[in-house]
Amino acid sequence: MTIHRRALVLAAGLAPSLGRAQATQAWRPNRPIRLIVPFAPGGSNDIVGRIIADTASQALGQPVVVENRAGAGGVIGAEYAARAAPDGYTVLINSSHSTIPAIVARVPYQTVDDFVGVAVAGFSPYVLVVNPRLPVQTAPELVTLLRANPGRYNLATAGKGSGVHLGGELFRTTSKVEVEVVHYRGGGPSVAALVAGEAQGGTPTMASSIGQIRDGGLRALAVLAEQRTPALPNVPSASEASLPGLIHEEFFPILAPGGTSAPVLATLGAAFRAAIQQSAEKLIQVAGVAPRAGFEAPEQVMALVRESVERYTAILRAAGVQPE
Template identity: 80%
Template sequence: MTIRRRTLALAAALAPSVARAQATQGWRPDRPIRLIVPFAPGGSNDIVGRIVAEAASQTLGQPIIVENRAGAGSVIGTEYVARAAPDGYTVLINSSQSTVPAIVARVPYDTLKDFVGVGVAGFSPHVLVVSPRLPAQTAKELVALLKANPGRYNLATAGIGSGVHVAAELFRSIAQAEVEAVHYRGGGPSVAALVAGEAQVGTPTMASSIGQIRGGGVRALAVLSEQRSPALPDVPSAPEAGLPGLIHEEFFPILAPAGTPAPVVAALGAAFRGAIQQSTEKLLDLAGVAPRAGFDAPEQVMALVRDGVERYTAILRAAGVQPE
C-alpha cells in the first residue's frame, strides 16, 4: 500500500470520529436528552423520531429518549416543550406544528416565538386509504360511495389540529361528500381504527400507515402528491386517481425551546442532520419520508414552519373550516 493510500484509508477510518467532534465541539450533553413526541406511539412522529434519535444519540454521546406526550392534537406535548428549560435537554418533533394554529382557536404557546429550529427530518405525503371491508377499489369509487351514503361512514384523523385532520378536511371539501370526522389520539390509533373497521376512510401519514398498506391491513387508493412515491410505487398519485387538488404532505421539524443557547442549537442541529443523512434509506423504507436539503440554519427551519401555518390556514379557510 502506498503512502497516499494509507493516508486515505486512515482519513476514512477517522471520518466518523472527526464528524462527532465537529458536531459537538461547542457543546456536549452530560446526561440523556428527551425527544418529545406529542402523539401516541405508532404514529409518524413517533416512528421518524425514534429513527433519527437512535443515530443522533451516537454522535452526541448520550441517549436520546423518545417520550410520548399525546393529547389535544399535539398541543399538550408541544406546550410542555415550550415551557421546558432552554438547555438542550428537551426537544420536540411535531409535524403538526404548522397546522395547530390554523385549526385550534386558543393555542397556549406561540408557534413561532416560543421555539427555535434544530432541523427537519424530512417530508412525506399523506395517503387516502380505506378499510379493506369497504367495497371501493379506487378513489372515484370511494367518492361515489360516500355521496350515495351521506353520513354513514367515518373518517379517522390523528386528532384536532393534526396534519391528518387538515388532509381530511381537504378531502371532504374536494370530494363534496358527507363523511363524519372522528378524532383519535394520534396517527397509530387512527390507523388501528381503520384496520379494525371502526372507521372506514382515512388520510393518514405514510409513516403511520405504510406497514398496514403493504400488509393489507388498509387499502391505499391514492398518495396525496403530484407524483407517485418510491415508497409505494404501485399506488396512484392524487391526479392519477382523479383528485388533482388533493395534494398534502407533512414535514417533521425538530425544535427546541426559545432561548436555547446558539452553541447548543448548533450541536443538536449537526447531530440530527447527520442522523437524518445516515438514516435516509431507513426513513424512506419504514416511513416514506424523504430528507431535503436547505434547512441547516434555525431561521430556515422556522421559516418552513411559518410558511406552513399560512398554507394550512388558507386550505382550511377555503374548506370552510374555522378554528375550534
C-alpha cells in the same frame, strides 16, 4: 436518476459526519436528551423519531430518549416542549406543528416565537386509505359511495389539529362529501381503528400506515402528492386518482424551546442532521419519509414552519373550515 436515489444524494449534503459533529461543537450534553413526540406510539412522529434517536445519541454522547406526550392533536406535547428550559435537553418532533393553529382556536403557545429550529427529518405525502372491506377500489368510487350515503361513514384522524385531521378536512371539502370525522389519540390508534373497521376511511401519514398498506390491512387509493412515491410505487398520485386538489405533504421539524443558545443549537443541529443523513435510506423504506437539503440553519427551519402555517390556514379558510 430515480426519486429514491435523488433523495439519498440530497441527504448526503444534510450534515457533516458523526465524528465531525462530535469534534467541532463547543457545547456537549452531560445527561440524556428528551425527544418529545406529542402523539401516541406507532404514529409517524414516533416512528421517525425513534429511527433517528439512536444515531443522534451516538453523535451527542448521551441517550436521546423518545417521550410520548399525546393529547389534543399534538398541543399537549408541544406546549410541554415550549415551556421546557432552553438548555438543550428537551427537543420536539411534530409534523402537525404548522397545522395546529389552522384548526385549533386557542393554542396555548406561539407556534413560531416559542421555538427555534434544529433540523427537518424529512418530507412525506399523506395517503388516502380505506378499510379493505369497504366496497371501493378507487378514489372516484369512494367519493361516489360517500356522496350516496351522507354521514354514514367515519373518517379517522390522529387528533384534532393533526396533519391527518387537515388531510381529512381537505378531502371532505375538495370532494364535497359528508363524513363523520372521528379524532383518535395519535396516528397509531387511528390506523388501528381503520384496520379494525371502526372507521372506514382516512388520510393517515405514510409512516404510520405503510406497513398495513403493504400487508393488506388497509387499501391505499392515492398518495396525496403530484407524483407517485417510490415507497408505494403502485399507488396512484392524487392527480392520477382524479383528486387534483388533494395535495398534502407532512414534514418533520425538530424544534427546541425559544431562547436556546446558539452553541447548544449548533451541537443539536449537527447531531440530528448527521443522524438524518445516516438514516436516510431507512427513513425512506420504513416510513416513506425522504430527507431534503436546505434546512441547515435554525432560521431555515422556522421559515418553513411559518410558511406552512400561512399555507395551511389559507387552504382551510378558503374551504370554509374555521378553528374550533
